[in-house]
Amino acid sequence: MKVTVLTGGVGGAKLVLGLLRVLPAADVTAIVNTGDDFRHLGLHVSPDIDTLLYTLSGKANREQGWGRADESWSFLETLRDLGGPDWFQLGDRDLALHVLRTTRLANGDGLDAITADLAVRFGIGATILPMANALVATRLETDEGLLDFQHYFVARRCVPQVSRIRFDGADTALPAPGVLAAIASADAVVIAPSNPFLSIDPLLAVPGIRSALALTKAPVVAVSPIIAGRAVKGPTAKLMEELGIRLANASIAAHYADFIDGLVINQGDDAPDGIAIAQTATLMRDDDDKARVAQAALDLATSLSCQ
Amino acid sequence: MKVTVLTGGVGGAKLVLGLLRVLPAADVTAIVNTGDDFRHLGLHVSPDIDTLLYTLSGKANREQGWGRADESWSFLETLRDLGGPDWFQLGDRDLALHVLRTTRLANGDGLDAITADLAVRFGIGATILPMANALVATRLETDEGLLDFQHYFVARRCVPQVSRIRFDGADTALPAPGVLAAIASADAVVIAPSNPFLSIDPLLAVPGIRSALALTKAPVVAVSPIIAGRAVKGPTAKLMEELGIRLANASIAAHYADFIDGLVINQGDDAPDGIAIAQTATLMRDDDDKARVAQAALDLATSLSCQ
Numbered sequence: 001m002k003v004t005v006l007t008g009g010v011g012g013a014k015l016v017l018g019l020l021r022v023l024p025a026a027d028v029t030a031i032v033n034t035g036d037d038f039r040h041l042g043l044h045v046s047p048d049i050d051t052l053l054y055t056l057s058g059k060a061n062r063e064q065g066w067g068r069a070d071e072s073w074s075f076l077e078t079l080r081d082l083g084g085p086d087w088f089q090l091g092d093r094d095l096a097l098h099v100l101r102t103t104r105l106a107n108g109d110g111l112d113a114i115t116a117d118l119a120v121r122f123g124i125g126a127t128i129l130p131m132a133n134a135l136v137a138t139r140l141e142t143d144e145g146l147l148d149f150q151h152y153f154v155a156r157r158c159v160p161q162v163s164r165i166r167f168d169g170a171d172t173a174l175p176a177p178g179v180l181a182a183i184a185s186a187d188a189v190v191i192a193p194s195n196p197f198l199s200i201d202p203l204l205a206v207p208g209i210r211s212a213l214a215l216t217k218a219p220v221v222a223v224s225p226i227i228a229g230r231a232v233k234g235p236t237a238k239l240m241e242e243l244g245i246r247l248a249n250a251s252i253a254a255h256y257a258d259f260i261d262g263l264v265i266n267q268g269d270d271a272p273d274g275i276a277i278a279q280t281a282t283l284m285r286d287d288d289d290k291a292r293v294a295q296a297a298l299d300l301a302t303s304l305s306c307q
Numbered sequence: 308m309k310v311t312v313l314t315g316g317v318g319g320a321k322l323v324l325g326l327l328r329v330l331p332a333a334d335v336t337a338i339v340n341t342g343d344d345f346r347h348l349g350l351h352v353s354p355d356i357d358t359l360l361y362t363l364s365g366k367a368n369r370e371q372g373w374g375r376a377d378e379s380w381s382f383l384e385t386l387r388d389l390g391g392p393d394w395f396q397l398g399d400r401d402l403a404l405h406v407l408r409t410t411r412l413a414n415g416d417g418l419d420a421i422t423a424d425l426a427v428r429f430g431i432g433a434t435i436l437p438m439a440n441a442l443v444a445t446r447l448e449t450d451e452g453l454l455d456f457q458h459y460f461v462a463r464r465c466v467p468q469v470s471r472i473r474f475d476g477a478d479t480a481l482p483a484p485g486v487l488a489a490i491a492s493a494d495a496v497v498i499a500p501s502n503p504f505l506s507i508d509p510l511l512a513v514p515g516i517r518s519a520l521a522l523t524k525a526p527v528v529a530v531s532p533i534i535a536g537r538a539v540k541g542p543t544a545k546l547m548e549e550l551g552i553r554l555a556n557a558s559i560a561a562h563y564a565d566f567i568d569g570l571v572i573n574q575g576d577d578a579p580d581g582i583a584i585a586q587t588a589t590l591m592r593d594d595d596d597k598a599r600v601a602q603a604a605l606d607l608a609t610s611l612s613c614q
Contacts, residue, residue, distance in 0.1 A: 042349070042410045074379040074399035075406075082428050084407045092381035092399040099382075100391045103349045121389050 008199025025125025315506025332432025
C-alpha cells in the first residue's frame, strides 16, 4: 500500500513516524510544507523538513518539541556575545544542516535533491519531498502589520492578532518534481494533523497540488488536529478564533471538503456529518500512539477504497 | 609613540600582543594580511584577522596555534556525518564570527567596519585594519598546479613545491580606509615576524602600501622570522628553499630593502650588513618574550628616529 502524506511541523512528523511503524519505508512519501522556510544570517532554514528529518531519524528533541536531542549551543552563545541576532535558536549541529543546504542551493542544486540526499544521510528510507523548490513565504497580516512566519511564530510567539494568511510566491511556484506523481499514484493520501492554515494551506496554495488531491482515485483522509475541542499545541486554536472559524472537527472537514473522503477524529469527540469518520485516541505521546493513529488513517482509507 | 604594525598569522599576532604590553592600546594600529581570506561553505573566513582578534582578546588556543581556546566541535562533527567537507576546521564558536562577518558583508558593510566592530566586541583597544576591503587571493603556482592558499596550507599541508606566489586581485585593490594614513602618521612602523612571502607580501602587493612604507618619515623596522638559521614554524623555511632564497637574516633584509631602516634579529645570529640591527631572543614563548621583542623593535625605531 503506497501512501503519500502531506505534512508540516511537529504533529505531522509524529504521524509520518507512525506510518513508518506500520508500513515499509519505501512505500511512504512525505510532501512537506516549506512555507516556513526563511533566510537567517544568510542561511536557508527549512524548519518543517528538518523537524521531519530529525523525527524520523530519532534525533529529535522530544521534550523541547523542536531541534535535535544531542544539541550544543556554543555558536549561539558566541553570536550573542558578538551582538548578533539570537532570537532564532540555531544549535551547533542544526547549523551543519543549514550551512550544507545553503551551500548546495548556492551551487544550483534543487531543494528536492538536497532533501533526498539528507534523508539518505539520516538513514531514512521514506521519500521526503519539499512541496516546491521555489521559495514560498507564509506571511501573516496582523494587528502589528505584515509579519514573516518565523517573526510571528518565534520572535513574537504568535501574540499578534492574525486577520489573513498569505503564501507569497505560491502562485508562480511549481510543485517539486515527484509531488504530483506521488499524489496521483498513491493507494492512499493522508493529510497529517498539522495546522491546516499554517502548515497544510501553503501546500494547497502551490498550483496543481489541490487539484491533484481532488482528482486522485485514491482515498484522501485527514487526521484532525483537534482533540476534545482543543488544539494539541501551537497557535491553531488562537488562530482559528482570530479567523472566525469554530474550533471543531466540522471546521476541519469543511476546510478540506473539496478533496478529502474521510476524517480521523479523537475518540468520543463530535463527528461532523457527511463524511466518513474513524475514531481513535489521536494524542500521540509515544511511538505506539503514533502507529495506532497512522493505522487508523490507513484503515479508514482502505475501507473507503473498497467502496 | 604611535606605532603601526603590518602583520599576518600567529607569529605576527604574538608581536602585536607584545606591543600592547608596552604601549597604550590606543597608540597601536595593526594592518592585517587578508590574502588568506577565502569563502568556505558560503562563509567569508578571514584567518589572519581572526587569529589577531583571538590572540589580543586572550581567546586564542595557544597549544594548537590556531582557533579559540574554548572551542567545541559539534558543527564539524555533524557536517562530517552529513558528508560535508571537513578539511577546514570550523569550530562552533569560530563559526559565529564567520557567519556574522558574511552576513554583514552581504548587507554591504566593509570588512574594515566589520573588523572594527568585532575588535570592540572582543574588548580590544588597538585599531585593527584589514589591508583591503576587496578580496585579494594568495595563490601558489606549484608542482600540483595553481592552488588557493588554504588548499595549499591546510588541505595539502604545504607539501606541494612552490614556484611562484600570486596575489590575485591585488593590482586593482585599494588599501582599506585608514591604512595609508596609519603608515604615514605613525611614529614607528613595525613589520611583524610573519612569513614575508605569504603574510607580508600580500600587504605590499596592494597598491600604495609599499610606497607609503618607503615614503614615511618614521623609521620602519622589521622583526626577522628567522631564528638560528631556521624558521620558527610554518612553511617559511621550505618555501624559501623552493624559491631559491637563502634562509638567512640577510635575505629578509634584502626582501624588505626598499623600505626598512632596521632589523631585529635573534641574539647571536648572523647580522646582515648595511642596515641597523637590534638583537634579542626573538622566540616568543610567553607574554614576557612578546613584550621584550616588541620593546626591542620600538627601541631600534627610537634610535633610528633620533639620528
